[in-house]
Amino acid sequence: MKPLLDMNHVSIDYKTDKKEFNIVKDLNIKIEEKMKYGIVGESGSGKSLTSLAIMNLLPDVLDISKGSIDFNTEESRDLSKLNKKQMRKVRGNEISMIFQEPMTALDPLYTIEHQLLEVLRIHKNYSKKEMHKMGVDMLNKVGISRPEQIMKDYPHQLSGGMRQRVMIAMALICEPKLLIADEPTTALDVTIQAQILDLMNDLSEKNNTAILMITHDLGVILETCERVAVMYAGQIVEESTVEKIFEQPAHPYTKGLLSSIKSLGERSKELYSIPGNVPTPDNYQELGCRFATRCPYAMDKCFEQEPPMYEVEEDQFSKCWLHDEEVQVDE
């Protein structure tokens, strides 16, 4: 069976009359129905552009220069080829998205009822009364008490956690096949974070919704996902099940990310962080590995030739020259 979402060799370029450069390169992601899939990476690694590409919402200066984004439901569609009208039918209905900061997605001028029911008005054919009832039920499901009152409120009258619950309600009211959650809990208190993640998981399980979780936080991935792609500077550097990535990470970048959360957990005196920063796209190395400048194991070859993706274990893939049989490493 075809996966629900199949990103095949997707590259995203910046392109204007004056300048042109590649940002996201050769992305391959397969998300099966009902699967919980995570993309993790530091700021600037290309996570958000990946989600915007799926939603066909890339800004004008960015362009999918290669590859396809196949969305396979009863029919198969390459989302990157759909026009605006066709894509509007997909967004909010078959694929929906939760953002980090709900205030940017909620309009301060409209009531929660107006905004919550908007996707139903656009995509479905229910009476006003039916929609109202569905709205109240959905608010109940996301754990909002007094839903009738909240329906009449405006976004600023709600707390951050409540607004995030409303966003989840909005995203799931049409029972989408895929929910994209871009840092859905980063702006919330730690105690509320866990509640919101649990809620998203519960609801998506009940509705058979697949989740694409986008985050810089490996802890969130560990709690919510089955598979994970680790992104660095616009590329996937490692991909596997969450279990394998946590227990036996293969790529030096993944190892670095894990050391940072482990040292947090152990409250060690010195918090480990990977030295240096993610380069900006106009500074990506044209040759070699994009992580080489920060990699503790970098060899000459890493600056000269781009490594392929190796299957280092069954169903575990890592893009690093260290896995090459001809490379000798002294550890």
Ligand SMILES: Nc1ncnc2c1ncn2[C@@H]1O[C@H](COP(=O)(O)OP(=O)(O)OP(=O)(O)O)[C@@H](O)[C@H]1O
């Ligand atoms: N409109 C744009 N024009 C030019 N470059 C852009 C544009 N949007 C994003 N970029 C660049 O693309 C790279 C990837 O950005 P992206 O927002 O996808 O990263 P991210 O991993 O989601 O980071 P964050 O967690 O900070 O959102 C960054 O270096 C960013 O500067």
